[in-house]
Amino acid sequence: MDGTLRxxxxxxxxxxxxxVIATLALSCAPPAFDVSSSLGRRAIVDETYRLIKNGxxxxxxxxxEPLYNSTYSDNGIRMARASAHACLxxxxxxxxxxALVAANIGGSINNLWPVLSEQFPSNVSxxxxxxxxxxGDALMAMLSPGKTLASSYQINAGTHNEGSTRVTxxxxxxxxxxxxxxxxxxxxxxxxxxxASDNSQAAPVGYSxxxxxxxxxxxxxxxxxxxEEACSFAGAMITMVETISxxxxxxxxxxxxxxNAIAGGLNLNAACQAGCAACAGAGGTANCTACPxxxxxxxxxxxxxxxxxxxxxxxxxxxxxxxxQ
Amino acid sequence: xxxxKFPATVFATLALLLIGLGEFGAAFPSAHAAGPLAxxxxxxxxxxxxxAFFAIADDENAIFMNPAGMAGIRHYKFSYLPVDITGxxxxxxxxxxxxxxFSSGISSETFxxxxxxxxxxxxxxxxxxxxxxxxxxxxxDGQFAAGAKNSPxxxxxxxxxxxxxxxxxxxxxxxxxxxxxxxxxxxxxAKLVSRRGGFREVPLxxxxxxxxxISSVAGQWGLGYGFDLGTQYVTRLTKQxxxxxxxxxxxxxxxxxxxxxxxxxxxxxxxxxxKYDLGFSQVTLAYDYSHITQDIDWRKRTHxxxxxxxxxxxxxxxxxxxxxxxxxxxxxxxxxxxxxxxxEELGEFVGQWPSRRFTARIDLKFGL
Numbered sequence: 177m178d179g180t181l182r183x184x185x186x187x188x189x190x191x192x193x194x195x196v197i198a199t200l201a202l203s204c205a206p207p208a209f210d211v212s213s214s215l216g217r218r219a220i221v222d223e224t225y226r227l228i229k230n231g232x233x234x235x236x237x238x239x240x241e242p243l244y245n246s247t248y249s250d251n252g253i254r255m256a257r258a259s260a261h262a263c264l265x266x267x268x269x270x271x272x273x274x275a276l277v278a279a280n281i282g283g284s285i286n287n288l289w290p291v292l293s294e295q296f297p298s299n300v301s302x303x304x305x306x307x308x309x310x311x312g313d314a315l316m317a318m319l320s321p322g323k324t325l326a327s328s329y330q331i332n333a334g335t336h337n338e339g340s341t342r343v344t345x346x347x348x349x350x351x352x353x354x355x356x357x358x359x360x361x362x363x364x365x366x367x368x369x370x371x372a373s374d375n376s377q378a379a380p381v382g383y384s385x386x387x388x389x390x391x392x393x394x395x396x397x398x399x400x401x402x403x404e405e406a407c408s409f410a411g412a413m414i415t416m417v418e419t420i421s422x423x424x425x426x427x428x429x430x431x432x433x434x435x436n437a438i439a440g441g442l443n444l445n446a447a448c449q450a451g452c453a454a455c456a457g458a459g460g461t462a463n464c465t466a467c468p469x470x471x472x473x474x475x476x477x478x479x480x481x482x483x484x485x486x487x488x489x490x491x492x493x494x495x496x497x498x499x500x501q
Numbered sequence: 502x503x504x505x506k507f508p509a510t511v512f513a514t515l516a517l518l519l520i521g522l523g524e525f526g527a528a529f530p531s532a533h534a535a536g537p538l539a540x541x542x543x544x545x546x547x548x549x550x551x552x553a554f555f556a557i558a559d560d561e562n563a564i565f566m567n568p569a570g571m572a573g574i575r576h577y578k579f580s581y582l583p584v585d586i587t588g589x590x591x592x593x594x595x596x597x598x599x600x601x602x603f604s605s606g607i608s609s610e611t612f613x614x615x616x617x618x619x620x621x622x623x624x625x626x627x628x629x630x631x632x633x634x635x636x637x638x639x640x641x642d643g644q645f646a647a648g649a650k651n652s653p654x655x656x657x658x659x660x661x662x663x664x665x666x667x668x669x670x671x672x673x674x675x676x677x678x679x680x681x682x683x684x685x686x687x688x689x690x691a692k693l694v695s696r697r698g699g700f701r702e703v704p705l706x707x708x709x710x711x712x713x714x715i716s717s718v719a720g721q722w723g724l725g726y727g728f729d730l731g732t733q734y735v736t737r738l739t740k741q742x743x744x745x746x747x748x749x750x751x752x753x754x755x756x757x758x759x760x761x762x763x764x765x766x767x768x769x770x771x772x773x774x775x776k777y778d779l780g781f782s783q784v785t786l787a788y789d790y791s792h793i794t795q796d797i798d799w800r801k802r803t804h805x806x807x808x809x810x811x812x813x814x815x816x817x818x819x820x821x822x823x824x825x826x827x828x829x830x831x832x833x834x835x836x837x838x839x840x841x842x843x844x845e846e847l848g849e850f851v852g853q854w855p856s857r858r859f860t861a862r863i864d865l866k867f868g869l
Contacts, residue, residue, distance in 0.1 A: 207798050207850060215796050219849035225650045226853055229617045255654075262653035269655055269705065270609030311653075349704055353654045426706040 209239070211246050217253070224256045233263035237307075244314065249336045251347065254314045258353060261311035265304045265360040266296045272356055277434045285441030289366060289500040296363030305368070308360040309408060309474060312415065315357060316340060318350035328469055341415070341472035343422045351423040354415055355435065361412035365405060366496075407477035410489030413496075414472050417442055444492060451491020455481040462487035537845045538792060538801065539765050541565065541666060541694065541727075541752070542627060542640055545585055545862040549828030549841035550806025551819020553787035555772030556747040558733060561629040564636035564670040567749045567772075568688030569731035571636050571672030578631045578868030589621035589646075589845075590857040615649035615657070619847060619856035622646070631868075634673055640666040646700075648847075657708040661698040661719045662763065668692035670729070683736040690729040694756060697722045699763025723758030727765065743776040769793045770802075783810040798822075800851045817841065822851050828860075837864040 209223065210216030220243045227236035237260045243249065244257040272295050279287040298304040316331060316339030327333075329342040343351055417439045424435035448467040455462035460481025468484050470476045477486040542565035547554035554562060558570025561580055595614055602614035622645050629638040646660035672688030698719035730753060735745040748771045756765040770791030777784045789804040806819035806826070817828040824844025831838050839862040848854035 206800065206852075215798065215849060219798075219853070222849045222853050226848070228651055228653070259651050259653050267653040269653060270612055274609060352706055356654070427709060428706070431709075 211243050211248060217243060217248055221253060221256045224260055228259055228263045231263075233260060233307075236260035236263060245336060247336055249317075251318045251350075254318050254337060255349070255353075258311040258314035258318075258357065261307040261314065262353075262357050262360065265308040265311060265357065265364065266298075267308075267311070267356050267360050269356060271295065272359065273431055273434075276438075277430050281434050281441065282437035285438070286499045288438060288441075289496065292359055292363030293366040294363075296360050296367055298364035298367045300368055305361060305364040305405065305408070308357055308364060308412075311357040312354060312361065312412070313337070313339060315350040315354045316346065318347050319345055320347050331473055341411075341470075343418045348423060348426065351419045352426055354419045355423065358412040358416035358419065361408055362416065365409045404474050406493070407471075407485065407489055408474035410467075410492040411472040411474050411476075413442070413492050414444055414467055417444055442495070444495075447491045447495040448488035449491070451489065451494065452484060452487045454491065454494075455483075455487035460487065464488050467492075537847060538795075538797070539763060540768070541664065541668075541692065541756070541765055542638075542642075543585070543587075543625065544627075545828070545839040545841055545860055546808075546815075546817070546830070547806075548821070548843055548860065549817035549819070549826055549830075549839065550785075550787060550804075550808055551821040551826045551843075552791070552804035553772060553774070553789040553806035553819060555731075555749045555770055555787075555789045555791070556733065556745040556774035557772075557776075557785060557787050558731070558747065561631045561636060561638065563672070563688075564629055564631070564638040564668055564690065565627075565640075565729075566751070567731040567733060567747055568636075568670035568690040568729055569672045569686040569733035569747065569749075571631075571634050571670050571688055572674045572686035573672075573684070573733070573735065574631055574633055574636070576631070576633075576868055578629075578866060580627075580629045580631075580864055580866040583627055583629070583862065583864040583866070585623070585625040585627070585860055585862045587621070587623040587625075587858055587860040589619050590859070591618040591620050592622060594618075595620055612649050612652070612655050615647055616652065617650065618648050619845075619854070620647045621660070621845075621856065621858060634671060636670045638668050638670075640664060640668070640694075642666075655705055655708060657703040658700070659703060659718050660700045662696065662700075663698060663719075664694060664696045666692055666694040672731070672733075681737075683734070686733045686735070688729075688731045688733075690731075692727045692729070692756070694725045694727065694758070694765075695722055696725065696758050696762040697760075699761075720762065721760040723760035723762035725756050725758040725762075725764070727752045727756030729753065741778050743778070745774045745776075747772045747774075766792075767794055781811060784808070785810070798846075798850050801846060822846055824851075824855060835865065835867055837866065838862065839864070 208216060209220050211220070220239060224236045224240040227239060240253070240257045240260050243253055275291050275295055279291045281287055296304065313332060314337065317337035319340060323340070323345045325338060325340050325345065329340045329345065331339045331341060340346060420435045420439040424432045424439070427435065445466040449465050452462040452464040458481055462482055462484050464484045467488055471485050471488055477483065477489055479486065481487065544562040544565065546560070547562050547566060554566050558567035559573055561578065563570030595618065598614070602610035624643050626641045627638055629636060642664040644660055644662045648658040650656050650658065668690055670688060670690035672686055674684050674686050676685040677683065701718050703718065729751045731747065731749040733745060733747045735743060737743050749769070751768040752765045753767055755767050758764060768791055770789055770793060772787060772789040774785060774787040785808040787806045790802050791804060792802050801822045804819065804821055807817065809816045813832050815830040815832070817826070819826040821843055824846065826841065826843040828839060828841025842857065842859045845856045845858055846854065847856055
């Protein structure tokens with residue numbers, strides 16, 4: 177009897193030990209957001225979208241950035257990174273597209289600027305414009321397989337996310353998303369430098385009175401030197417028109433009609449040519465008949481009347497200013 | 502003493518063989534798609550017990566969860582109309598908020614109604630025939646789920662999957678001690694499965710075209726076949742207490758389909774169970790560690806379950822991962838009704854995208 181009880185106890189002890197081990201296993205530390213593991217990378221992307229859903233755009237950026245900057249970066253990770261920054265920049269697809277459709281852009285391109293300014297509220301103390309740039313960089317890095325990048329179109333060379341400003345180098349989803357991140361760059365800059373509260377005439381920073389003696393509404397408050405913000409404004413305009421032309425038909429219906437009306441209402445090559453001509457008329461040597469291929473790079477603009485990119489960009493800004501009176 | 506060690510040695514050898522298969526599989530881990538863990542069959546009783554069933558395997562669920570358990574079946578049973586209907590909590594809350602968002606195609610209202618949600622519905626019909634050592638089951642399963650994420654550039658998450666399968670499971674004892682207190686069992690099952698669709702993420706602008714039909718998400722029917730292997734060691738410690746262990750490999754080498762239907766990844770797992778028979782009532786505790794070859798959060802592999810059974814009534818509880826499961830069943834010989842709730846984890850890590858789901862099962866049957 178005693179031996180039987182001892183044997184029973186030993187067997188019961190084994191059973192209980194196994195269950196205790198199992199219970200302890202349940203209370204061990206959770207897995208980490210480890211960039212070096214496949215599970216960790218998938219979880220990082222999942223967590224990024226979860227934080228975007230909860231409106232924590234800043235935390236979503238913090239979560240995805242290490243993975244985006246690692247050797248493991250791929251198009252899925254770039255899309256998540258672009259989404260996190262687009263979240264901070266204020267991009268919301270359905271809100272934006274419905275506002276654009278309602279604005280009757282086909283009736284007048286002038287209706288575009290108030291919409292973008294209202295959709296993307298921003299001021300110089302926030303980082304919404306900068307986030308729109310980062311979103312655009314990530315999307316430009318979503319390349320189609322097998323593409324060889326020409327240096328004139330290449331951005332972020334030498335990083336794990338080399339990109340191309342050429343629309344045909346990228347996958348279709350990158351181009352469709354770039355339509356709206358470009359709008360966020362344009363809208364945040366319009367809002368930052370527009371007149372007070374009524375979304376009236378705006379002047380993107382950096383366009384000095386010396387470049388356009390007839391002046392802008394806010395030229396006296398603008399930074400006197402042509403800078404990254406000013407260059408990015410023009411670059412975003414070109415990106416917006418190019419990606420609409422390449423990808424708007426993917427949407428169909430009224431959405432496609434509205435987007436095509438935007439692209440059709442802006443003759444950017446003529447604007448660039450007029451800008452170069454204005455610089456030449458003011459004593460510079462700028463000479464362009466179309467928008468320079470490199471103008472979509474926001475660090476490509478110089479600060480003299482001899483620089484094609486800066487003068488072309490100024491021409492684009494003048495068109496916006498003239499149509500938004 | 503030598504004979505009492507023998508079944509343990511044989512079981513350990515068989516388990517090591519299966520573990521070896523699992524290690525081989527771990528070197529080539531099964532592909533893992535986002536969303537819940539894929540499986541062919543979800544039984545109400547195992548699910549109510551937190552998914553812990555490998556070592557129990559004492560009813561028709563063994564056909565799909567551990568074929569070795571067929572060796573312990575001593576009765577005849579025909580379950581001719583077992584119907585499981587499952588829905589997520591989000592279905593109820595979304596319906597309560599109103600269905601206007603779905604009345605006219607994909608719009609901002611649709612996205613807002615779906616954002617961060619899991620609208621899930623499933624119907625599973627799985628008739629079975631069970632005789633000593635052998636079981637045959639069929640599965641007719643339809644699942645639909647919808648959700649959305651990423652307001653800057655919306656992505657629709659959709660599940661549209663229909664599955665028809667037939668599975669046969671055979672189990673036998675390979676060693677039983679002279680007093681009948683220990684029983685070492687092995688089993689195998691084969692399945693033929695026809696499946697269409699699966700889990701898909703649909704980005705813009707394709708998502709806007711879904712109002713024209715979801716056949717592009719579902720795809721074409723695909724055919725696949727798969728195999729399960731199982732072992733089970735049952736030992737009666739006393740007249741009241743029975744202890745069992747199991748090692749199982751379901752869908753060995755993955756069950757893949759033609760025409761891009763979602764595959765069923767291989768599921769290697771081990772389980773332990775203890776049953777305490779009080780005569781009028783019975784208490785069962787079980788623990789499984791499953792999906793060992795899959796690259797997933799280890800917490801999703803853990804399953805802890807409990808069954809308290811009295812005549813005609815069973816109560817269930819458990820932890821599936823870290824999600825609470827609970828249920829109740831009423832059995833009146835020719836029919837059995839079960840209601841249960843469980844938490845499905847849709848994210849990569851436990852806690853990222855949990856979804857509370859509810860299942861009601863009616864099972865028309867007769868047996869000897």
